[in-house]
Amino acid sequence: MTIELLVFYVFAALLAFAGLRVITARNPVHAALFLVLAFFTAAAIWMLLRAEFLAIALVLVYVGAVMVLFLFVVMMLDINLDRLREGFWRYLPLGAAVGVLVVFEMALVVVAKYYASGTLPMPADPGPGYSNTKALGRLLYTDYVYPFELAAVLLLVAIVAAIALTMRRRKDTKYQDPARQAAVKRRDRVRLVSMPAEKKE
């Protein structure tokens, strides 16, 4: 057994454990935190496969942004567990069908290896000086620049649309204009009045 294999088994066991806990943990906050652990461990396994860019992107995007939002939502909404469990038997058939389908698909992937016809050959070892990040960057910004930019614009439109669809302006909101605040001079606000001193009767 090599050291890489040992490290892989450690991470794989952790990943399986975390994934299991995501669906078995009773507290939704715990489940979300186990999902964070699962993402992080998956990133470590990708790192073992020398896909360092993908690993870092996984941590940056899912752990650093998506799961933070998840946790916020889970913490802010006061989730009533009893009400969540109510529909369990009603949704069981659908859930079981999806589960069986996923198992079937994964079995197909595993079995396909033994019928070597459709599988890709193992890529050759690129050597020590090879940078995954650089190679990916070069491909994305040369050969695939138009699809890449198109995807970026699509995401931007999606962000703008999401905000435009959900934003409701209240009519009575008081809004401060910082430019006007900063432009205020003393004479706009304060008036010095010269008054003769008043006499006491």
Next chain:
Amino acid sequence: MNELVATLAGYSSAWFGPQWGPPVWVFVKTLVLILVITLPLFGCVAYLTLAERKIIGYMQVRIGPNRVGPAGLLQPIADAVKLMFKELIIPAGANKFLFVLAPMLTLMPALAAWAVIPFGPEVVLADVDAGLLYVMAITSMGVYGVIIAGWASNSTMGFALVCVLLVSQSLNLSDIVNGQARGRFAAEGLNFLSWNWLPLLPMFLVYFISAVAETNRAPFDVAEGESEIVAGFHVEYSGMTFAVFFLGEYANMILVSALATIMFLGGWLPPIDAPLLNAIPGFFWLVLKIGFLLFCFLWFRATFPRYRYDQIMRLGWKVFIPLTIVWLVLVAAWMQTPWNPWQ
């Protein structure tokens, strides 16, 4: 030095066999290097707290701590001892595991990110190609500690660094520093004019202000605004758990200052390419620049009143992001012209 390393590696192979020897050796060596980086860092954090109290004291025309040791120099040690022996109170309704985990989650990223920070031309624990991405990914995890403890903030720091990437054409932190030794002014020996802070001055300001916000420091310390919400997210923490939060905040300050130094202030490079200044080890210049930025952090705290939350959001989203995008396009266009100063 190299002979010593080779001898030790030989021992490792002799004891653990040819298959397990090299991995064990790498493991032990990395562990020792991690200790070499983190232990002095803890010392720096301890004395940064003293520096903060002293500097703010002088800025407010008072003396600051002066009772423990000569001129108050042993104050951080006394504080550490006090925090270690204080009772650890865990609220009855809290989840014990998460309650203890939260401070560690704040400290861990601030320490783990140091793995890729270069201290000199060849002095770095892990010389990764995607070093900058790694730092961004690791520091983005710091927010979990605060969320689990009760609060969170968000900022747009990473965006300002894209311009640095553009001009240095690398994600490797060592390459970014070396890139700043080239350029029009560096050719005439005036190194410090070729560092990224001058051509990317707006980005440097955006980065540094975002960094202050990212570390929850005054004037952006809304998460713990002491005059409004007592201590915000760590109000329920005492003793060592509070100390770990504290360590995390200060270690983060040192980290973002080190990053700013590497990105914009030329890292370990001396300011002028003169034989006398080149003789001084690069580590000294790095520490000097980090120290200056840390002083700015303390200076801000003594100078500015706290921002209101909506003002911070406006600054981040409506001022910094548009500014960064425009400057990014400008720099990209600038690099295509004959007046490109990064050649």
